[in-house]
Amino acid sequence: MAAALPPSLLLTLTFLSINIFPSAPAAACHDTCGSTQVKFPFGTGPGCGSPLFSPYITCASNGTADQLFLKTHSAATYPITSISYDTSTLTLAPSSMSSCSAMHPATTSFSLDWTSPFQLTSTTFLLLSCHPSLSLSSPLCDPSFDYLCASIYTCPAVTSLGLxxxxxxxxxxxxxxxxxxxxGKLDLKAMQCGAYASVVSLGDTPTDPSRWVYGVALKFSYGGALDNNLVTTKCSGCESSGGVCGFSEPGNGFLCVCKGGYNTSFDCSPAYNQNQDYLFDSASAYPFFFLSWFVWSSILAGLFGVPFWLVLF
Structure with missing residues (x-):
């Protein structure tokens, strides 16, 4: 009869089984959210996309369909209406934002996390229903764009602001x-204003606010050599093979999430052996083989009753 494994070895194996092998994403990753194409660095849920972006981007229901949202530390969520992967920009539609067709007092301030990989870009903010002293004396205001104020104030919806x-x-x-x-806030209260509109494009008629494109444009950056390397190598190969880029937890090791219901550390090509998952990932290969060597050495030492150091050498 085979020798029983020592309790200390069983404890070691249990610990390693929990901590060596990274877990798969909590839910399946998808390449679309509603009608929006989702590509790296974005993801549709935990463990999807880049670990740098995962805390800020989620796919959730907007009441009628799924939509991507940007999250902030203040618990604010902003619907993402468009993404350009070519220019690395996205557009938000904050619920507090006014437009020509619908204006309302902003009960919350627009905000971003300074630590997030997003920055304001190409957005013109029109502060509305302000104390007159702001536009007369504040260095915040650009008088060369006063015609935009005159234009948006032709919208009948201004009466919703009490104007x-x-x-x-x-x-x-x-x-x-x-x-x-x-x-990280657009603090309307401190600016003595009651509402705001944000415009990403004036369209072909700059004086017609009904044809402006409203929203907040953000630039996003991958923020490090790790993500850039994934885009140019592993992630591009993963997406080309029909997979979705993700990462394992803990450790943030790269994963290619395949539609067949399995994950790999390369891509989803048919020639790939699904059982090779994690074994040959450049970030985890050496620790894995070292720990495998340690485990088998421990097993042999326990079975044959020899000192552990004799098995190692």
Missing amino acids: PLFPPSNSCCVYSPANLDGN
Whole structure:
């Protein structure tokens, strides 16, 4: 009868089985969320996309369909309406934002996490229903864009802000170039304004606010050599083979999530052996083989009753 494994060895094997092998993503990763194509560095849930972006991007229901959202530390979530992977930009539609068709007092400030991989870009903020002293004296306001204030104040929706039709433009301020305060906020209360509109494009008729493209444009960057390496090597191969890029937890090791219901550390090509998962990943190969050697040495020592160091050497 085979010798029983010592309790210490059983404890070692249990520990290693829990900690050596990284877990797969908590849920399947997808290459779309609603009608939006999802590619690296973004993901549709935990363990999907880049570990740098995963805390900020999620796919959830907007009440009628699935949609990508950007999350912040303040628990604010902003719907993502478009992504350009060529220019590394995305557009948000904050619920607090006004437009020509619908204006409302902003009860919350727009905010971003300073530590996130996103920065404001190509967005013109129009501060509405402001104290007149702001537009007259504040260095925040760019008087060369006053025509934008006059244009948006032709929208009938201004009455929702408690303003009359065609109100004086001195209660409006074009905040350009836009910036956020030290807390990452567009603090309307501190600016003495009641609402804001944000515009990413004036369209072909700059004086017609009904044809402007409203939203907040953000630039995103991969933020490190690790992500850039994944894009140019493993991740591009994964996506080309029909997989979705993800990462294992803990350790953030690269995973290619395949539609066949399995994960690999390379891609989803038919020639790939699914049982090779994790074994040949450049970030984990050496620890894995060292620990495998250690485990088998421990087993042999326990079975044959020889000192552990004799098995090693």
